[in-house]
Amino acid sequence: xxxxxxxxxxxxxxxxxxxxxxxxxxxxxxxxxxxxxxxxxxxxxxxxxxxxxx
Amino acid sequence: xxxxxxxxxxxxxxxxxxxxxxxxxxxxxxxxxxxxxxxxxxxxxxxxxxxxxxxxxxxxxxxxxxxxxxxxxxxxxxxxxxxxxxxxxxxxxxxxxxxxxxxxxxxxxxxxxxxxxxxxxxxxxxxxxxxxxxxxxxxxxxxxxxxxxxxxxxxxxxxxxxxxxxxxxxxxxxxxxxxxxxxxxxxxxxxxxxxxxxxxxxxxxxxxxxxxxxxxxxxxxxxxxxxxxxxxxxxxxxxxxxxxxxxxxxxxxxxxxxxxxxxxxxxxxxxxxxxxxx
Numbered sequence: 001x002x003x004x005x006x007x008x009x010x011x012x013x014x015x016x017x018x019x020x021x022x023x024x025x026x027x028x029x030x031x032x033x034x035x036x037x038x039x040x041x042x043x044x045x046x047x048x049x050x051x052x053x054x
Numbered sequence: 055x056x057x058x059x060x061x062x063x064x065x066x067x068x069x070x071x072x073x074x075x076x077x078x079x080x081x082x083x084x085x086x087x088x089x090x091x092x093x094x095x096x097x098x099x100x101x102x103x104x105x106x107x108x109x110x111x112x113x114x115x116x117x118x119x120x121x122x123x124x125x126x127x128x129x130x131x132x133x134x135x136x137x138x139x140x141x142x143x144x145x146x147x148x149x150x151x152x153x154x155x156x157x158x159x160x161x162x163x164x165x166x167x168x169x170x171x172x173x174x175x176x177x178x179x180x181x182x183x184x185x186x187x188x189x190x191x192x193x194x195x196x197x198x199x200x201x202x203x204x205x206x207x208x209x210x211x212x213x214x215x216x217x218x219x220x221x222x223x224x225x226x227x228x229x230x231x232x233x234x235x236x237x238x239x240x241x242x243x244x245x246x247x248x249x250x251x252x253x254x255x256x257x258x259x260x261x262x263x264x265x266x267x268x269x270x271x272x273x274x275x276x277x278x279x280x281x282x283x284x285x286x287x288x289x290x291x292x293x294x295x296x297x298x299x300x301x302x303x304x305x306x307x308x309x310x311x312x313x314x315x316x317x318x319x320x321x322x323x324x325x326x327x328x329x330x331x332x
Contacts, residue, residue: 017255018072020087033063045063051111051139053186054288054303 002040006030013040055331058101058126060086060108060117066309068107070320075105088113098124102332105323107305111184114305119175119231129327130284130304135137137281138304141219142183144281148299151280153273155299156291157222164204167218171200173236177223180207182215186303193223196261224291224298229253231264231290231297233274234308234319236326237283240271242317244310261310285323 004011009027013034021034022045031045057075061068075083084101088108094143104121106128109116118132130138137143148155156179159170171178171194178191180203194200205213230253233243243266248259255261274288277299287306291298308319 014069016073016076018064018069019085020061021069024064049110050182050189051184051186052109053111053189054305054307 002042004028004030004032004033005042006044011042055103055328056082056084056101057106057327057331058084058086058099058121060088060104060106060111060114060121060128062088062113065109065307066318067307068263070309070312071105071107071323074320074324078328081328086117088117091117093117093120095120096124098126101126103127103129103327105327108136109305111135111186111305115139129330130286131282134282134284134286134304138286138302140183141181141185141301142217144302145279148277148302151276153277153280153299154243154296155221156224158251159220161218161220162216164208167204167220168197168200170218171220172197174220174222176200179221179223181221182211183219184214184331188252188254191252193251196223200254223251224293224300226253226291226293229259229292230300231233231270231292232261232311233266233270233288233290234265234281234306234311235274235278235283235286235288236322237285238275240266240274241322242266242311242315242319243270243274244314255307255310261314263314263316269297273299277302285326 001010004025006054007028023032032042033045035041035043090158101200106114108134111142115135118128118135121128122132145158161167161170177195182190184308192203229245229247236243243264244261253259277288281302287303289301312319
């Protein structure tokens, strides 16, 4: 468990986190990215760009 | 085997693939974050095969070209990314392989596009050649809307928004089909259902299992072959005249399709990847 950098709410982290992983804060809905693993560091995920997709 | 994992942000699909790769014995996972890569055009990465999972089309396509030029096997291949990432190139490939698709027009000016739209007859869908998740799609129901959208795209968009890709709107009854092709097999398919005319799951469409009929499998495999084959998601419309292929996706999202189909899609992708790397 760590804190959302936007609202400070609690964000659950899986047992196998990966750098770059996208998460959503359950309290404020912000899209977050795991920036570091030891210790877990979260930041706001970048905004979608025009060529993002599948 | 050393497996390069080309990525930027890690979506649920990437996480599932990483977990599957970590489960496999003899696999060493090498993360290739496209935000940190620098290419010197000569030095290949120390991997046996690369799985492309970048969220940016332009980065993915160029990275694949660079990796392949240095002799690294990639899934999917550069040519596949080039054709699938540009709807005009996809349409050309489908046409060359005789794959049925919605009636399509490509034009380069507002005037010629307006003529093409009028000839197709309304409603018509305008799509950016590069784009995903249903972004910037315009359903145009009459001439006034056509004139407005074309003017906005030409003035407010970047240059590639003035390469106009128009298709006859297909009445699809609130759903389309997404089929999943891995190698020479159509492994699963889902219906994507929405009240909105755009039925991307990124826009809120829900998924349910779609039986893989012989017609669906055959057409999906032909569409996949048209763009070069590999690991692909084919989007199709059901019409009274048969199935039409709408798009082929080369970095497919499948998070909402595993449970409803019962098919372990990441397992199938990783098995294909590892066989390609041998």
